Amino acid sequence: MFSYNFATIFRLSRTCCRSYQSIASKFMNNIKEEMAKNKELQENKKQLEERLKKLADTSVKEKYMKIQKESNASTELIKHQLNEFSDYVNKLAVSIKDSQIGQDAFKQLKAAAEVAEQVAKQVGDTQVYRQVANTANEIDKLADVRMYSKPEELRMRSDSFTSSFAQRHVDVNL
Known part of the structure; x- marks a missing residue:
């Protein structure tokens, strides 16, 4: 029926394999590119972590801690001075009360x-x-205005409540 010679079959098989090779090679190239990108991302991540560690250990952090300690000390000093002032005012008030x-x-x-x-x-x-x-x-009585207060015990709807609506007759508007 079909008469193919050897050269035709060989040519067809080579073109078929080439297309498969090109697909496979493209796939492998994509994988290699992604792996390279992944390595770059890992390197960038390591560099970023190193920079963050350096920033954490810099003098800025030391200065911040120093300022925080100084502010705590000044706050304590202000509290102490306010206590002394209030004691002075109290003593003065007692002495004024005792004077004529x-x-x-x-x-x-x-x-x-x-x-x-x-x-x-x-x-x-x-x-x-x-x-x-x-x-x-x-x-006030007529307006009946008051704040909402939640009930002491929550009640659920009863079956009679829902059944009364079910038995209600509704006329159609024409």
Whole structure:
């Protein structure tokens, strides 16, 4: 049926093998390139790690630690000075309270507070204040404004709740 001579068969087999060789060689070349890239990435990674170690050990870190220690020391100094100042003010207040001028000033402040309390009581006893307070209370009751508070015990929907909606008759709008 088919008459092929040896030269034709040899030529066909060589072209077929060449295409397979070229595919295989391309595949191998791609693998080699990827391996080379991977090696480059590993080298770059090592270089980056070395640089980070160098940065960690540089004088910048030492300076940062020194500044941090100094700031802690200054903070402690400020706290100590504030404590001394507050002790001084407390002693001064006690000495003023014990002195005659301090006692007179304390009596005057006490009298002023009593007068202010009496004035506030008189204002609270007036009809206008009572009316304003009652109106405010009524508005609060009518508005029923209050903060949400979660229930003490959470309740689940009951079957009767869902069944009441299932039995409800709905008219079609035409």
